[in-house]
Amino acid sequence: MMSAVVRAEGLTKRYNGRVHALAGVDLTVARGEWLGVMGPSGSGKTTLLNLIGCLDRPSAGRLLIAGDDVTTLSQAELVRFRRNHIGLIFQQFHLIPYLTALENVMLAQYFHSLADEAEARVALERVGLGERLHHLPAQLSGGEQQRVCIARALINQPSLILADEPTGNLDQANEERVMDLLRELHAAGHALIVVTHDPAIGDLADRLIYLDHGRVVREQGLRPLAGGALVR
Amino acid sequence: MLIRLLGDSLRRRTRRAAVAILAISVGTALAAALLGISLDITEKMAREMRSYGANILATPDSGDVQLEVGGITIRPPAARGGIDETQLVKLKTIFWRNNVVGFAPFLSAIVEVRDQQVALTGTWFDRTLTLPAGASVRTGADTREKAASTSTFRTGVRVIAPWWQVEGKWANDEDPGAAMVGSALARRLGLRVGDAFTAHYAGRPLALRAVGLVSTGGYEDEQIFVGLTTAQGLLGLSRGADKVLVSALVEPDDRLRPDLRGRDPAQMTPEQYATWYCSPIMGAIVTQVKEVLPNADVRPIRQIAEAEGGFLSKVGLLMTLLTATALAASALAVMTAMTASVLERRTEIGLMKAIGADAGQIALVFLSEAGLMGLVGGLLGYVAGLALAAFVGQQVFAAAVSPPPAVLPVSIALALGVALAGSALPVRQAVRLDPVSLLRGR
Incomplete structure (x- = not known):
């Protein structure tokens, strides 16, 4: 069995003490695995992603990421853990509008340690934006903005990349480009958790879980990982 | 970034x-x-405040009981003129000499004018004093140096009491017959500017002329003012004054270094004393005035000093x-x-x-x-x-x-x-x- 990058046991999130956004989810994601998460709106997909992304804390349960129990970390430790281990890709891209593509990537480096322009440039070239380094987000197409977001997620070499509807705001052509990038990341050995409504994206995953009312109601898929090993 | x-x-x-x-x-x-x-x-601001009057009083330190009534110091004749006015120039040699705005000696007597007992005071109206080159001036609590050059400065009542309102003109210090008469007294005696009158003291007559009438709203309105030498001559003195008023710029005591406030200078360490001595506060300046007028009892005029x-x-x-x-x-x-x-x-x-x-x-x-x-x-x-x-x-x-x-x-x-x-x-x-x-x- 591959070593797990994420292990969730009885992961629960309640709002106002009563509303169960997540109700006892057990989950394991192996290193290099691509996990797809699908389900109807309000099923708890984004809540699960926020908990694994250390943006939120569970109400109950245990969550180990890269071997560390993040439920025991203080707020400051959680922030440090997030910037060292997790890369986030958002549906709305969330780029700083007054910073260029290059600066948006360097911002993640700055908060992590030190901004390194050469490294940020390579990351953008890797997502095909070598010619658009000094463009502001408003001067980029949706697909290009999402690629900046991916470059930013990768820049600090996270052990886990989380994507929330990464193609939700893109046209067909750009969706293809982003999907290619996700495939490349997977092939390079990154562990991915991708929340999506799009079955085409879901099909790219090694394994797919379906959430409903905060529970995993279905799980499918077992395919060889990039390294040849089988998931689970 | x-x-x-x-x-x-x-x-x-x-x-x-x-x-x-x-x-x-x-x-x-x-x-x-x-x-x-x-x-x-x-x-x-302190200089502005100084226009409200002198804030330091020096009187002869004779040890006897003295009484001041209506601005007149009452003393036995033998104790008159206990402060030598020729020493007053030394006030410009103290450490805070530049804070001394002015000073004036006063010598008073009760005289008879037109059958009335009135107070006559000799003073400096407007004098220019000279501090010669080489005079020893203070540069610290324990240090002195010689003045590099001769300096002159104006002093007298016109400097320390600029609020005096004068009808006519100010008397000239060098004119032995010139007198300034308090406005209330002038009314009582029927005197006007330019009128001549005679003052009698111990049977000796003194011919005077009212060159100006003084109005201050205070006891000066009831007195006659003449040059100091005129008053000394009337009293049979060659020199001396009964009191000296000094107008000095001082800062409030709360400007003093906190650990020195309220302390008795006699209990201070040499370093603390030097700091206290070189602070422009009332206590330090009074001490320095006393150093140059050793036979005088020097003290602040409390109501003015405190109000200021x-x-x-x-x-x-x-x-x-x-x-x-x-x-x-x-x-x-x-x-x-x-x-x-x-x-x-x-x-x-x-x-x-x-x-x-x-x-x-x-x-x-x-x-x-x-x-x-x-x-x-x-x-x-x-x-x-x-x-x-x-x-x-x-x-x-x-x-x-x-x-x-x-x-x-x-x-x-x-x-x-x-x-x-x-x-x-x-x-x-x-x-x-x-x-x-x-x-x-x-």
Whole structure:
């Protein structure tokens, strides 16, 4: 069995003490695995992603990421853990509008340690934006903005990349480009958790879980990982 | 990267930043002006206060009981003229000699004029004294040096009592027959400017002419004033005065080093005594006057000294309160601007937190912005403060104000303090924002 990058046991999130956004989810994601998460709106997909992304804390349960129990970390430790281990890709891209593509990537480096322009440039070239380094987000197409977001997620070499509807705001052509990038990341050995409504994206995953009312109601898929090993 | 964030943030919120900078500038300008004025003008204010009368009294230290009635010192004839007026020039050799605005000796007698007993006082009206080159002057509690050159200075009643209202003209010190008559006394005696009259003392007549009538609203209105030598001649003295009034610039005791306040100088260490001695406070100046008038009992005229000290302290307090109010108002304006900035940038803050910014890094972004605004506002405020201080100095004290260089760093520090204090709550708010809600647009 591959070593797990994420292990969730009885992961629960309640709002106002009563509303169960997540109700006892057990989950394991192996290193290099691509996990797809699908389900109807309000099923708890984004809540699960926020908990694994250390943006939120569970109400109950245990969550180990890269071997560390993040439920025991203080707020400051959680922030440090997030910037060292997790890369986030958002549906709305969330780029700083007054910073260029290059600066948006360097911002993640700055908060992590030190901004390194050469490294940020390579990351953008890797997502095909070598010619658009000094463009502001408003001067980029949706697909290009999402690629900046991916470059930013990768820049600090996270052990886990989380994507929330990464193609939700893109046209067909750009969706293809982003999907290619996700495939490349997977092939390079990154562990991915991708929340999506799009079955085409879901099909790219090694394994797919379906959430409903905060529970995993279905799980499918077992395919060889990039390294040849089988998931689970 | 921080500079980039800062520059962009300020460029995109120019108007809001300008309002915050303006608020800081106004507060700092007022603080710089009041600070500059209070540091530079204290001496000018003290000089202004000196126009209300002498504040130090020296009388002969004869040990006998003396009585002053209506400004006249009552003494036995043998004890008259106990202070040698030729020694008064030494008042310009004490450590705080430049704070001695002026002084005048007084020698009084009860004389008979037109069958009435009236007080006659000899004094210096307007004298120019000379301190010769080589005179020994104080340079510290234990040190002296020789004056490099001869200096002259004016003194007398015209200098220490400029509020005297004179009808006619001031008497000339060198004119033995010139007299100035108190206005109330002149009315009683039926004297007018230019009238001649005779004063009798112990059977000796003295022919006088009323060159001017004096009106002060005080006991001077009931006296006759003549030159000191005239009075000495009438009393049969070759020299001497019954009292000397000294007008000196002093600072309130609360300007003294805190550990020396209220202490008995006799109990101080040599270092403490030297500091106390070289402070322009009443106690130190009285001690120095006593050093040059060893046969005199020197003391402050309490009501004037205390009123003056109290006034200067209250002006200082008023300035401090005004400054604090202005700075607090500036801090509130900064808080408003920074709160608006945080609200406007909350999605940005959420993103920064999501991609790894910790509380310190978020705070640094906003505090740097506040610090930069504080720096610019402080510099602008300092320049405006200098102009304001010059205006106030000219309008209120009719004097140029030259704030010391220390006002610049203090102004900048105050502006930074205001900017950072005003930003404290908005920054706390920014640090506590929840990235999950913000990224969802809530």
